[in-house]
Amino acid sequence: MPEHQLAASPHDFFCEHTPSKSRVLVLLSYDGGPDSLQAVLTCRDAELAHHAAELLRRTLKRASGVLHTESMDGLCGQLPDAPASSLRQAVAHVLARTWPAAAGTLIAWPEGSAHEEPDQEDGADSEGSGEDDQALEAASSVRREARLRDLPGHVVRITSLREFHVRDRQTLLDAAGEQGWEPMPTDQLDDDDPHDVVGAVTWLADPPAHVDGADVLTERSHISLLRRNKGDEVAEWSAEPVVADFGPGPRAVKTGESPEHGLGEELPDFAALFPAEDPHCEDPECEEESCLWQLTPRTADLLYTALSLLADEAYEDAEELGDGRLVPGKHEGGWGVFPRLPKLTFATDLQWRRRFARAADDLADDLERGHWPRPTCTAEELALHLAIDDAGDSSDELGDDSDSTGHGTHSTLPVHRDDYDFDACTDMFFQDTDVLMLYSSRFDGIEDPDGDANRQLGVGDLRAQAWFEPFGNVKARDPHRGFRR
Numbered sequence: 001m002p003e004h005q006l007a008a009s010p011h012d013f014f015c016e017h018t019p020s021k022s023r024v025l026v027l028l029s030y031d032g033g034p035d036s037l038q039a040v041l042t043c044r045d046a047e048l049a050h051h052a053a054e055l056l057r058r059t060l061k062r063a064s065g066v067l068h069t070e071s072m073d074g075l076c077g078q079l080p081d082a083p084a085s086s087l088r089q090a091v092a093h094v095l096a097r098t099w100p101a102a103a104g105t106l107i108a109w110p111e112g113s114a115h116e117e118p119d120q121e122d123g124a125d126s127e128g129s130g131e132d133d134q135a136l137e138a139a140s141s142v143r144r145e146a147r148l149r150d151l152p153g154h155v156v157r158i159t160s161l162r163e164f165h166v167r168d169r170q171t172l173l174d175a176a177g178e179q180g181w182e183p184m185p186t187d188q189l190d191d192d193d194p195h196d197v198v199g200a201v202t203w204l205a206d207p208p209a210h211v212d213g214a215d216v217l218t219e220r221s222h223i224s225l226l227r228r229n230k231g232d233e234v235a236e237w238s239a240e241p242v243v244a245d246f247g248p249g250p251r252a253v254k255t256g257e258s259p260e261h262g263l264g265e266e267l268p269d270f271a272a273l274f275p276a277e278d279p280h281c282e283d284p285e286c287e288e289e290s291c292l293w294q295l296t297p298r299t300a301d302l303l304y305t306a307l308s309l310l311a312d313e314a315y316e317d318a319e320e321l322g323d324g325r326l327v328p329g330k331h332e333g334g335w336g337v338f339p340r341l342p343k344l345t346f347a348t349d350l351q352w353r354r355r356f357a358r359a360a361d362d363l364a365d366d367l368e369r370g371h372w373p374r375p376t377c378t379a380e381e382l383a384l385h386l387a388i389d390d391a392g393d394s395s396d397e398l399g400d401d402s403d404s405t406g407h408g409t410h411s412t413l414p415v416h417r418d419d420y421d422f423d424a425c426t427d428m429f430f431q432d433t434d435v436l437m438l439y440s441s442r443f444d445g446i447e448d449p450d451g452d453a454n455r456q457l458g459v460g461d462l463r464a465q466a467w468f469e470p471f472g473n474v475k476a477r478d479p480h481r482g483f484r485r
Contacts, residue, residue, distance in 0.1 A: 008100070013025065022050075024039075024042075025039055026040050055091070056090055056091065056094055148228055162205065181204075184196050220246055268367070270300045295418075297413040298413045298419045299420055302394050302395055307363050314360060323350050344447055355468055363383060374429060374474065376474045378435055378466065447461070
């Protein structure tokens with residue numbers, strides 16, 4: 001191998017996940033050599049690895065090499081020391097547009113040989129390779145031009161909704177200009193936007209990232225699986241406009257401005273998911289299966305709505321609170337979810353709060369699949385307790401004649417004697433209610449698994465950092481699942 005050093009430059013970043021760890025990889029390009037993959041860092045948290053790869057990719061795509069140090073510092077603060085150090089070094093390499101290549105680990109092709117086309121005597125292989133490349137290009141072109149009926153497998157559509165408040169117009173325009181943006185000519189601009197603020201926001205927000213001079217007000221995604229039996233079609237062939245319904249704002253729903261659920265997709269058919277049988281008799285002691293308590297369509301509907309709204313509020317509050325400590329009195333009233341949690345959670349960070357929001361989503365997903373919402377960790381237990389309380393409040397607002405309240409699809413669900421029995425929900429869905437002891441001053445310190453009271457009662461680890469550890473006697477959630485928003 002030649003003794004000269006190949007010049008390497010980062011081209012893209014990827015994640016590789018296994019059940020025990022996740023790795024971030026960089027795709028490197030070399031002068032005079034083939035592209036290759038090289039490990040950047042390894043950590044146990046798949047989500048942190050994903051965020052690290054996204055941070056590096058965003059930094060790479062910034063033409064001016066601008067980095068928002070707050071994002072990197074926040075991420076490094078969540079990583080162990082070794083991968084955090086590796087991430088900082090990788091960012092430095094990206095900003096420098098060069099990557100160190102260890103001597104002896106790379107192949108340097110001699111000029112005019114191995115990396116060029118094979119000689120004519122190998123024409124059979126070369127010709128076959130060319131045909132393969134042409135076939136791949138043709139197949140790709142066919143897929144791009146295909147209709148939904150022509151595509152095997154699934155087709156997933158993601159529609160995004162993003163709103164920005166431009167609080168500092170000049171900072172926004174300067175930041176976009178530093179990254180190569182140029183405003184439209186003056187004669188092409190509207191009187192409502194003479195500085196082309198729309199163009200600057202669009203430039204800075206693609207790919208999604210922090211936008212200098214503007215605050216994100218809304219960031220949602222609507223994800224759907226296209227189905228021919230529902231009349232769906234890929235956008236290029238769609239005879240109708242592609243429309244995504246994100247529903248009314250969840251805060252408006254909470255304050256009573258809209259009677260609908262406020263969810264960005266079609267509601268589940270709870271009458272089909274939880275078909276309730278008529279009781280065998282009126283005897284409360286009867287042991288016939290139809291006389292036992294049932295999770296009815298109306299109860300499931302209110303629980304699903306409560307969990308979905310809880311998740312929406314938690315995501316929004318998490319973004320506003322960030323890593324800041326929740327201060328009683330200061331944050332109460334304007335914050336929907338986190339002041340309702342035990343005080344030991346007030347010092348948690350953005351990532352913890354987003355995971356709590358996902359816990360509510362996971363329970364809502366259980367209901368959407370026709371399963372009882374059975375908590376798999378402490379965070380899900382608390383989320384379900386809050387949702388049951390909220391659903392109970394909603395049922396009280398329905399009154400005795402829910403069909404006359406105008407609550408959309410809820411009034412069309414069948415009526416059953418077990419409707420709105422949320423005390424039974426508490427009895428049936430939880431293994432225990434130990435987590436509620438965190439609200440009582442009588443049990444201060446009960447969260448510590450090494451404490452005498454904890455060990456005597458067999459409570460387990462209720463410290464905030466352990467809230468997402470799966471219980472040992474239930475099936476854990478997929479650790480690689482993403483976040484809804």
